[in-house]
Amino acid sequence: MKEKELINIIKDIVGSEYIGDDCACLKDIGIVVSQDSLVENVHFSLRYTSAYQLGWKSVMVNISDICASGAEPKYLTIALSIPEYVDENFVSEFYRGAKDASKDVKIVGGDITGSDKLFISVSAIGSTKARRISSRSNAKIGYKVIVSGEHGNSAMGLKILNSEIKNPQEKEFFIKKHLMPEARIEFSKQIAQNISADYAMMDSSDGLADVLCQIAKASSVKIKIDSSLIPHNKNVDMDTVLYGGEDYELVAVVPEDILPKISDYTVIGEAVSGNPAVEIDNIVVNDIDNKIYNHFED
Amino acid sequence: MKEKELINIIKDIVGSEYIGDDCACLKDIGIVVSQDSLVENVHFSLRYTSAYQLGWKSVMVNISDICASGAEPKYLTIALSIPEYVDENFVSEFYRGAKDASKDVKIVGGDITGSDKLFISVSAIGSTKARRISSRSNAKIGYKVIVSGEHGNSAMGLKILNSEIKNPQEKEFFIKKHLMPEARIEFSKQIAQNISADYAMMDSSDGLADVLCQIAKASSVKIKIDSSLIPHNKNVDMDTVLYGGEDYELVAVVPEDILPKISDYTVIGEAVSGNPAVEIDNIVVNDIDNKIYNHFED
Numbered sequence: 001m002k003e004k005e006l007i008n009i010i011k012d013i014v015g016s017e018y019i020g021d022d023c024a025c026l027k028d029i030g031i032v033v034s035q036d037s038l039v040e041n042v043h044f045s046l047r048y049t050s051a052y053q054l055g056w057k058s059v060m061v062n063i064s065d066i067c068a069s070g071a072e073p074k075y076l077t078i079a080l081s082i083p084e085y086v087d088e089n090f091v092s093e094f095y096r097g098a099k100d101a102s103k104d105v106k107i108v109g110g111d112i113t114g115s116d117k118l119f120i121s122v123s124a125i126g127s128t129k130a131r132r133i134s135s136r137s138n139a140k141i142g143y144k145v146i147v148s149g150e151h152g153n154s155a156m157g158l159k160i161l162n163s164e165i166k167n168p169q170e171k172e173f174f175i176k177k178h179l180m181p182e183a184r185i186e187f188s189k190q191i192a193q194n195i196s197a198d199y200a201m202m203d204s205s206d207g208l209a210d211v212l213c214q215i216a217k218a219s220s221v222k223i224k225i226d227s228s229l230i231p232h233n234k235n236v237d238m239d240t241v242l243y244g245g246e247d248y249e250l251v252a253v254v255p256e257d258i259l260p261k262i263s264d265y266t267v268i269g270e271a272v273s274g275n276p277a278v279e280i281d282n283i284v285v286n287d288i289d290n291k292i293y294n295h296f297e298d
Numbered sequence: 299m300k301e302k303e304l305i306n307i308i309k310d311i312v313g314s315e316y317i318g319d320d321c322a323c324l325k326d327i328g329i330v331v332s333q334d335s336l337v338e339n340v341h342f343s344l345r346y347t348s349a350y351q352l353g354w355k356s357v358m359v360n361i362s363d364i365c366a367s368g369a370e371p372k373y374l375t376i377a378l379s380i381p382e383y384v385d386e387n388f389v390s391e392f393y394r395g396a397k398d399a400s401k402d403v404k405i406v407g408g409d410i411t412g413s414d415k416l417f418i419s420v421s422a423i424g425s426t427k428a429r430r431i432s433s434r435s436n437a438k439i440g441y442k443v444i445v446s447g448e449h450g451n452s453a454m455g456l457k458i459l460n461s462e463i464k465n466p467q468e469k470e471f472f473i474k475k476h477l478m479p480e481a482r483i484e485f486s487k488q489i490a491q492n493i494s495a496d497y498a499m500m501d502s503s504d505g506l507a508d509v510l511c512q513i514a515k516a517s518s519v520k521i522k523i524d525s526s527l528i529p530h531n532k533n534v535d536m537d538t539v540l541y542g543g544e545d546y547e548l549v550a551v552v553p554e555d556i557l558p559k560i561s562d563y564t565v566i567g568e569a570v571s572g573n574p575a576v577e578i579d580n581i582v583v584n585d586i587d588n589k590i591y592n593h594f595e596d
Contacts, residue, residue: 003410003411005386006386006389006410007410009386009389009390009393010389010393010410013390013393013394013397014393014396014397014405015397016404016405016406018404018405018406018407019405019406019407019408021407023407024373024375024406024407026372026373026406026423029327029328029329029372029423029425030327031327031329031423033373033375033406033407033421033423034375034407035375035376035377035407035408035409035419035421036377036409037377037379037409037411037417037419039379039411039412039413039414039417041414042379042411042412042413043411074324074327075322075324075331077322077331077332077333077421078333079333079334079335079419081335081337081340081417088303088304088307091304091307091308092307092311095307095308095311095312096311098312099311099312099313106314106316107312107314107316107317108314108316108317108322108324108331109316109317109319109321109322109331109332109333110317110333111333111334111335111419112301112304112305112308113301113335113337113340113341114337114340115337115340115415115417116339116414116415117413117414117415119335119337119379119413119417119419121333121335121377121409121417121419121421123331123333123375123419123421125324125327125329125331125423127327
């Protein structure tokens with residue numbers, strides 16, 4: 001079973017218009033919420049990550065979800081389930097990492113229990129005050145596709161950790177990108193506070209190509225990308241740039257007139273009329289579900 | 299390691315005034331949040347519970363946390379991690395149970411991933427609008443101790459499931475109390491909407507005696523209980539009534555003048571001056587940490 005099929009089953013039963021997006025926007029109380037879990041040996045391995053790095057990443061991926069919505073990250077709760085082979089010191093280090101990653105975002109609660117394997121589930125709350133909230137279905141013909149940061153670095157880090165790369169260059173740089181990502185709080189704020197039209201924004205947790213496909217499909221637009229414009233490290237190949245996951249960079253599809261009001265972005269393409277699809281260098285990206293970064297074990 | 303020791307470690311690191319209560323009250327955005335996890339073979343066993351019942355209980359225990367705060371339960375997110383031995387049908391049934399338990403509360407999102415064992419973490423959001431929010435440190439001398447429902451039934455159900463009771467009476471009744479608890483939404487609403495003074499309220503997830511000790515300690519009051527007043531089923535012994543957990547009944551310590559404004563409660567004692575402690579039938583309850591229902595594996 002794939003995650004997306006299961007989400008469709010859940011959507012059918014729960015009948016909620018909220019299910020399926022990374023964040024749910026609760027307009028009546030002016031907040032967005034997200035919840036993401038990290039499971040040992042599915043999303044991380046203790047062979048590679050320290051407790052501090054794990055605490056950091058658990059928090060950061062959830063802050064990133066809130067940033068993708070355009071809301072201001074405000075509060076977090078953390079549920080941690082620990083097996084017998086981790087000790088008090090592990091819990092301390094995990095929370096030190098979580099605390100350092102959370103910065104101005106407050107950790108306000110959660111739960112700690114026993115378990116067979118490490119299991120972390122973080123819930124994040126953002127405020128919609130003075131922000132315009134994104135939706136993946138809001139891309140429109142003529143909008144520009146912009147991204148923050150570089151793409152593929154985190155997946156490159158994972159490949160290095162998995163010993164898939166011989167004699168890796170900039171080893172520590174890539175590994176850090178994988179283990180300790182940074183959510184794009186400023187990029188999100190600049191857009192959400194200044195934009196005066198509906199727009200689409202997601203983070204690249206499942207990879208850049210996946211985000212583009214999600215937005216194209218939900219918004220019923222064709223997205224054309226020029227791969228030579230995608231910011232990436234020279235040591236990372238284009239397949240990893242497009243299909244690698246967990247960079248937690250932001251990808252936004254926005255009207256051109258917002259661009260002078262924001263900084264530190266790169267235009268990589270645009271939304272045009274046509275069948276919902278992604279064209280990279282004029283080649284349609286098919287089969288995306290088989291290529292994208294998918295943690296889920298079939 | 300006990301849960302409470304770990305919470306103290308976390309509190310030290312995170313430095314948040316919110317950590318330690320079942321719900322965090324976020325005054326600036328007018329909500330309360332809670333997060334609770336259920337881990338296979340720690341909090342439940344698939345030998346005893348169906349997927350539907352598990353979905354029901356996962357949601358209900360979190361709604362109960364919101365009710366304990368006095369807030370109105372509004373939204374839920376559910377993170378579910380599933381091992382290979384559960385199928386699509388299990389996921390459907392789980393969500394059917396979750397949906398039925400949630401009633402007017404909306405399930406707005408979450409996460410689904412793979413894992414070795416079943417792992418469920420639910421986050422709940424409540425609105426503080428037109429409600430006075432409780433705190434376990436708000437009990438005052440002269441306040442009455444009131445409870446909803448009957449106590450000990452859920453623990454009795456667990457004992458029956460564990461075959462600890464010979465020839466159990468009302469078997470199905472007790473088992474249902476354990477597997478499909480009901481959060482006390484109305485009891486909470488009546489108090490939180492009508493009370494004009496600070497008050498303490500918690501749910502009895504860890505057992506009645508534990509709640510009373512938590513409140514006595516946090517509020518620096520002595521709590522005197524008359525055990526003959528505690529509503530319980532005739533087939534449940536007093537130890538189970540006091541120390542059994544997971545009834546998810548509400549326990550409130552409130553000024554007497556609220557009582558005419560609420561219904562379906564039982565007065566079981568009062569808060570008096572003296573050292574912070576719980577006296578049941580004039581006997582001080584010591585050693586509570588060793589007697590209470592503690593899921594956490596040492």
